[in-house]
Every structure is written in structure tokens, then in C-alpha cells.
Amino acid sequence: xxxxxxxxxxxxxxxxxxxxxxxxxxxxxxxxxxxxxxxxxxxxxxxxxxxxxxxxxxxxxxxxxxxxxxxxxxxxxxxxxxxxxxxxxxxxxxxxxxxxxxxxxxxxxxxxxxxxxxxxxxxxxxxxxxxxxxxxxxxxxxxxxxxxxxxxxxxxxxxxxxxxxxxxxx
Numbered sequence: 001x002x003x004x005x006x007x008x009x010x011x012x013x014x015x016x017x018x019x020x021x022x023x024x025x026x027x028x029x030x031x032x033x034x035x036x037x038x039x040x041x042x043x044x045x046x047x048x049x050x051x052x053x054x055x056x057x058x059x060x061x062x063x064x065x066x067x068x069x070x071x072x073x074x075x076x077x078x079x080x081x082x083x084x085x086x087x088x089x090x091x092x093x094x095x096x097x098x099x100x101x102x103x104x105x106x107x108x109x110x111x112x113x114x115x116x117x118x119x120x121x122x123x124x125x126x127x128x129x130x131x132x133x134x135x136x137x138x139x140x141x142x143x144x145x146x147x148x149x150x151x152x153x154x155x156x157x158x159x160x161x162x163x164x165x166x167x168x169x170x
Contacts, residue, residue, distance in 0.1 A: 081158045082134040082150045091115060091122055091130035099130060101145055101165040111140040115165070135163065143167045 054062075060103040091099065094117045102121065105113040113124040124130060124145065128137045140146075147163040 026033060027153060069121070080160065086129075089129045091124065091128075092132065092135070094118070094131070095165055096131040096133075096135065096147070096165065101167050104140060104142065104167065113137070113140050113145050113165075115145075125127065131163070 047123065053055040098117060101113060102116045102148045105112045105114065105123075111126075115122050115124050115130065124137055124140075125138055126137050129135060131147060131149060133151050135147045135149040138146040138148045143166060147165065149161045149163055150158050151161050152158055
């Protein structure tokens with residue numbers, strides 16, 4: 001019985017609100033129409049593009065399939081490409097701008113860098129990998145890490161790129 005009463009009250013409230021809101025909307029639309037008369041439509045001018053005739057002359061054929069295909073995957077025949085079968089290290093899931101060099105430890109001639117990512121500290125040695133562009137630690141200096149990345153351009157060739165992480169405050 002209580003349930004039937006609740007449904008009756010809900011239905012009557014919804015029915016009463018709907019008509020009043022619709023009347024307000026109709027009145028507002030009529031007032032808006034009176035304030036601003038409709039603007040007659042203007043014809044869109046026809047777009048005329050000049051014809052272009054391609055004359056090869058000294059230019060190459062733009063539809064030559066050898067120019068359209070991606071050639072190789074190396075940079076200038078140097079054979080540079082990342083090892084895609086290698087197991088990726090944890091710091092390779094972070095972009096370099098998300099990594100922070102927080103310290104460098106030294107024991108004799110060996111240096112180990114401490115890199116923070118997602119509030120965790122990782123130790124990195126020369127030859128270790130970090131960053132999303134196949135970065136490899138080339139050197140650890142007193143206040144920075146030198147990184148050599150491999151990036152692929154639009155033509156599919158791999159090119160080396162140097163990057164650096166520096167200790168903050170230096």
C-alpha cells in the first residue's frame with residue numbers, strides 16, 4: 001500500500017512539472033522570434049579553382065612507386081636499429097621528462113645514478129636502458145647522465161639522438 005502511494009505521488013509531481021516547463025519554453029521561443037526577425041539566406045558563391053596542368057620537365061614523377069615506398073629501416077645504411085627482442089627494463093616505460101636524476105654514487109671508478117620515477121628510486125649503470133625512445137645510458141658524469149636514444153623518422157629510418165638528465169640544483 002505504501003508503495004502504491006509513493007508511485008502515485010511521484011507520478012503526480014512529474015506530470016505537474018512537465019507542462020509548466022514546456023509552456024515556459026514555448027513562451028521564450030516566441031519572444032525570441034519577435035526580437036530578431038529571420039535573416040534571409042544568402043547563396044553560397046560557387047568556388048572556382050583554376051585548373052593545374054602538371055608538366056614534368058625536370059621534376060620527378062610524383063606517382064613513382066619507388067618514391068612512395070618506405071625503404072629499409074636503417075639510417076644511411078649504417079645498420080642502426082634497436083633490439084626489439086630485448087627484455088625491456090622498468091625505466092623504459094617512462095618518458096624522459098617524467099624521470100628525475102636525484103643522485104650519483106661513486107665507488108672507485110664506477111658510477112651509479114639514482115633515478116626517480118613514480119616516487120620510486122632506481123639505480124642505473126652505463127649500458128642500462130631508460131626512456132621510451134630506446135634510450136641507453138652512454139655515460140654517467142658527476143652531475144648528469146648522457147643518454148643516446150634511437151628515434152624513427154617518417155621514412156622509417158632510425159637515427160641516434162642525444163639526451164641528458166641533470167641533477168637538480170646544479
